[in-house]
Amino acid sequence: MAGTTWQELVIAGSKDAARAFVEGFLAGAQAGGFFGADVGLEPASLGERLRELLGEGSHHAFFAPAEVVASLADAIDVHGEALGLRAEHPRDVRGAHFAFRAEAFARDAAARIRDALFVALPAGVRVEDVSEAEETHPDARAADVYAPVHAYAYRTSGRIAGALPGVVDVRGRATGCDLIHVGALHVDVDRPPH
Amino acid sequence: MPATPVELGTLLPVWSAIPFAGILLSIALFPLLAPAFWHEHYPKVAAAWAAAFVVPFVLAYGDTALHELAHVAVVDYVPFIILLATLFTIGGGVYLRGTLRGSPGVNVTLLAAGTVLASWVGTTGASMILVRPLLRANRERRYRAHTVVFFIFLVANIGGALTPLGDPPLFLGFLHGVPFFWTLGLVDELALVAAIVLALYLAVELRCWRREDALVRARPRRGLGEPLRLDGALNLLLLAGVVAAVAASGLWHGRELVVLGVHQSTGNLVRDAVLLVLLAASWRLTSPRVREDNGFSWEPIREVAILFGGIFATIIPALAMLRAGEAGAFAPVIRHVREPAHFFWASGTLSSFLDNAPTYLAFLSTALGRLYPGVPEPAAVARLVGENHGFLQAIATGSVFMGANTYIGNAPNFMVKSIAEEAGVPMPSFFGYIARYTVPVLLPAFGIATWVFFG
DSSP: OTTSOEEEEEEEEOHHHHHHHHHHHHHHHTOOOEEGGGGTBOOOOHHHHHHHHTTSOEEEEEEEEHHHHHHHHHHHHHHSGGGTOEEOOOEEEEEEEEEEEEEESSHHHHHHHHHHHHSSOOTTEEEEEEEEEEEEOTTOOTTOSSSOOOSEEEEEEEEEEESHHHHHHHHHHHHTSTTEEEOOBEEEEOOOOO | OOOOHHHHHHHSOGGGGHHHHHHHHHHHHHHHHOHHHHHHHHHHHHHHHHHHHHHHHHHHHHHHHHHHHHHIIIIIIHHHHHHHHHHHHHHTTOEEESOOOOOHHHHHHHHHHHHHHHHHHOHHHHHHHHHHHHHHHTTTOSOOHHHHHHHHHHTTTGGGGSSTTTSHHHHHHHHTTOOGGGGGGGHHHHHHHHHHHHHHHHHHHHHHHHHSOHHHHSOOOTTOSOOOEEETTHHHHHHHHHHHHHHHHHHOOOOEEEETTEEEEHHHHHHHHHHHHHHHHHHHHSOHHHHHHTTOOSHHHHHHHHHHHHHHHHHHHHHHHHHTGGGSTTHHHHHHOOSHHHHHHHHHHHHHHSOHHHHHHHHHHHHHHHHSTTSOHHHHHHHHHHHOHHHHHHHHHHHHHGGGGSTTSSHHHHHHHHHHHHTTOOOOOHHHHIIIIIIIIIHHHHHHHIIIIIO
16 A cells, blocks of 8 residues: 555535435445545635535545556546536645654553554554653552652654555554544645646 | 720721732642742741731731731631641542442432532542542543533532532631531532533533543443452541541530630630541551552642631731621622622632632621621620521532632632643643533533522
8 A cells, every 4th residue: 555646536516415325325335435534634624614614615635656646646537517517627646644742650551552562563654743752650559639640651752754544544543542632634745736 | 905806997097908808819820920930938928928917917916916826827727727638638538439330320320429418528539539530430432521621610619519628618607606517507508509510511511522532432341440449448447537526526525725826626626636636547557559549749738738827817807807797898898799709709709710719708807897896706706697597508609619710719729720730631721621611611600509599
């Protein structure tokens, strides 16, 4: 997958119609892909969200390998009009990233954080701007009432960046660990053609 | 001629209360802003604030100052520390063993049981007994921070309102003449606020429960877990002894003795001696394993002894000025806090950020200064209880309930937070706690309580 070119296809229309169409298409084509809304993509603008709330339709970012996106765009061109759907020009995905920060006060909890963020990263995924710090206070106890200090503290922050599917995979792992604050997914795409 | 205690409040300048404000703010802010420094140096900070008041006070007022210091030590500080140490030792000798499943039903039951228990074993003791079983029960849950926060609300604070053993402010009230059984009259306030908070917890908990993984929600087969068992149950008997000893000291005063120039009843001295015997019995008769499982150490009592030494030394001018009513330097405060609702919110707001025990004493003195200026304290407290008990109810419930408003409002809040964090629970930040829980849950509950009881 690391060598595959991924693309973003923006589909204009109602959310339900877009999802139903795409799910049907993917099932028929036995292909994979995901909507940005399902993987924590940065929220759309307030105007977009208002239009969606008012039922006026909006834009939905869908990501998949380039050949899947091409077929899906063709299918929407042919069959989408009846459903009020329109595919905008696909754009190549250059990469993706999300920020994270976490803290834990037990060594096993710190290990869970490390496993989720740093261990067995998918190909093409890297950790950037990472900071990690451990503190120990051997004489401290959690049960102190007025002067509490944790005997152990682990803090980390940084950014996971790289190929989109791998970054989405790591973000899924990170959101599964409740000790990690996971930022929104940013996807870098090529500029739209003029 | 030396000033009398009543006159002292009219003589002291307002800035003499700065060390009192300083030590309370230190206790509130240092654990947030510089926890490692505070952990290492809090005894020096407390001693510095105490010295900042005591040295000039003694130099300026001589024998009167020494008498006031001896009075606060004999009447307030020593009995206060003895009671807290006894409850802490007994509470730390009880351990609930066994497997509980962190379902909404079990969690609500634990919170309700803790709310009831808190008034009898103290909020710190009840928190210590129940927080680990609660965390064990919810170990597999993804959504559990809300349960710990509501535990802080109910077990570490609100539940302590029913007896002088429940929360330190109420014991201070008892030491200052409020009858032992008077606090049982707060049952309506406690029941209403606890019911609202528990109902809101259930709503939040059911929503979170539906979002849990199906494996977590699946009911396990019977017989798989360790059966529930209470280790150290003998301590419950000792706890009954504590209740009896404290209640008896309110009913039987005996003869008066003079200790360090301060009048003290033999009833109080017998009570403190009995409490020390019960403490020793708990220590000797409880298995060390139980204390180990509870993470028991003497450090919390050392903290309380040191910090409250500073608090009780520096509180003298604040209480004296408040008791002097409009003749004292705090006259503007006295004039602005007029109705029970004012006392409820004023004592509660301060208790949210400062320790609730001295806050209670300060507002008790404010009420006495407003309603009975110049009357000696024992007589004034008796009249307050008999003629204007709504003020005392407002001060007691405001101080006890609103300690839950922030992590720094009451001592066990931080303890529960720390234990939960070490168990891997992602607790909300200081402001996250206020914004996500205090504002939507507690403030409406306290608003309703104001309307029902103090409106």
